[in-house]
Amino acid sequence: MASRSFALLASLLAVASASPCKPVDPPVFVLPSTGTGTQLPSPDPSLRLLKIAVGHGLQNYTCASSTASTVATGALAVLYDITNLYPGTPSTGVDADAFYGLPGSVLWGQDIPLNLQTPSAASPGTATSPNKLAENLYGAIVPDPFPSPVANLDLGGLLAGGAPFLGHHYFDANGVPTFDLSSVNLFASLSKTGDIKAPATADPGILGSGAVDWLQLTASSNGLSRGIELVYRVTTAGGASEACSAIDGGEGSVPYTALYWFYG
Numbered sequence: 234m235a236s237r238s239f240a241l242l243a244s245l246l247a248v249a250s251a252s253p254c255k256p257v258d259p260p261v262f263v264l265p266s267t268g269t270g271t272q273l274p275s276p277d278p279s280l281r282l283l284k285i286a287v288g289h290g291l292q293n294y295t296c297a298s299s300t301a302s303t304v305a306t307g308a309l310a311v312l313y314d315i316t317n318l319y320p321g322t323p324s325t326g327v328d329a330d331a332f333y334g335l336p337g338s339v340l341w342g343q344d345i346p347l348n349l350q351t352p353s354a355a356s357p358g359t360a361t362s363p364n365k366l367a368e369n370l371y372g373a374i375v376p377d378p379f380p381s382p383v384a385n386l387d388l389g390g391l392l393a394g395g396a397p398f399l400g401h402h403y404f405d406a407n408g409v410p411t412f413d414l415s416s417v418n419l420f421a422s423l424s425k426t427g428d429i430k431a432p433a434t435a436d437p438g439i440l441g442s443g444a445v446d447w448l449q450l451t452a453s454s455n456g457l458s459r460g461i462e463l464v465y466r467v468t469t470a471g472g473a474s475e476a477c478s479a480i481d482g483g484e485g486s487v488p489y490t491a492l493y494w495f496y497g
Contacts, residue, residue: 368485438471
């Protein structure tokens with residue numbers, strides 16, 4: 234699936250803005266579907282949507298040898314708040330094509346927002362000429378992977394001032410998926426409770442290796458979560474690993490983007 238440019242997204246917004254009938258009621262938030270087959274479990278009706286974010290970063294993998302299967306070891310991502318862009322949101326909402334095109338547009342339109350061991354790996358290149366490097370060259374600087382401060386995400390006019398920084402996604406020392414939404418004082422320590430394949434039309438990413446799965450993550454029993462009960466990773470672009478024969482054993486990282494829906 235060809236990625237959309239920010240210019241196209243901005244033009245879609247302009248068309249929507251020209252419409253004589255602007256929405257005035259709050260939108261009804263509906264999780265996206267892959268379009269076929271089994272879907273992720275729906276959120277409990279007692280929960281409310283807190284935030285929708287676009288996450289941009291790396292999926293991490295390891296290989297015991299060149300003939301082994303890749304093992305996912307976590308992820309690092311910076312999260313930006315795009316809740317106000319959801320279709321139907323008064324004044325700021327965009328249409329569905331623009332909204333769900335954001336992961337591909339961010340993946341190809343922005344540098345990876347992490348402190349990388351190889352700075353030249355940050356640039357995505359273009360869909361026709363990707364900056365495709367070996368997976369071991371995409372690794373973040375382990376003691377300090379996140380830059381500070383983090384600038385708002387420039388969406389090319391889709392949202393005045395850009396999408397604000399929301400927080401970070403990482404795996405803790407025990408390998409637990411964690412979301413620290415520091416800008417809104419929310420925190421989640423989670424366990425995976427749902428997993429489905431991304432649709433065949435998903436953007437395969439800079440390495441062309443495919444889009445990572447869609448996930449449902451539920452607050453762990455460790456009691457560390459604060460305000461967040463459920464997280465969905467959907468509308469993924471890139472992030473799937475190449476075969477261990479390509480990595481030649483060792484560790485690797487793959488650029489990705491995704492939409493994250495937070496419920497509490």
